[in-house]
Amino acid sequence: MQAITVYRMDYVRKTKDPIGIVFEKRKTERAGNYYDLLRLARRLFAVDTADAVHITLDAREARRAIHTELTRDFAAW
Numbered sequence: 001m002q003a004i005t006v007y008r009m010d011y012v013r014k015t016k017d018p019i020g021i022v023f024e025k026r027k028t029e030r031a032g033n034y035y036d037l038l039r040l041a042r043r044l045f046a047v048d049t050a051d052a053v054h055i056t057l058d059a060r061e062a063r064r065a066i067h068t069e070l071t072r073d074f075a076a077w
Contacts, residue, residue: 001025006041009056016056020045 002024007016022041026033038057046052 004037004057006045007056007058008045009054011054019055022057 003021004024005018006020008019009016022037042052042055046055
């Protein structure tokens with residue numbers, strides 16, 4: 001399980017402020033991992049539907065979470 005940081009993007013100042021985390025529990029890569037996590041983060045952290053477009057994840061963190069889990073699982077073989 002890997003924690004992925006959730007950010008609120010300020011498009012005017014071009015900054016990302018961390019507001020929370022979501023956990024990646026999947027052990028294998030699936031087609032919609034990033035989008036499923038983004039949907040979950042928007043559901044949890046957005047104040048309203050207009051605010052949902054400001055919620056974002058770091059794509060590198062989401063992809064890194066899957067690969068570290070896989071290498072750890074296969075190391076035991």
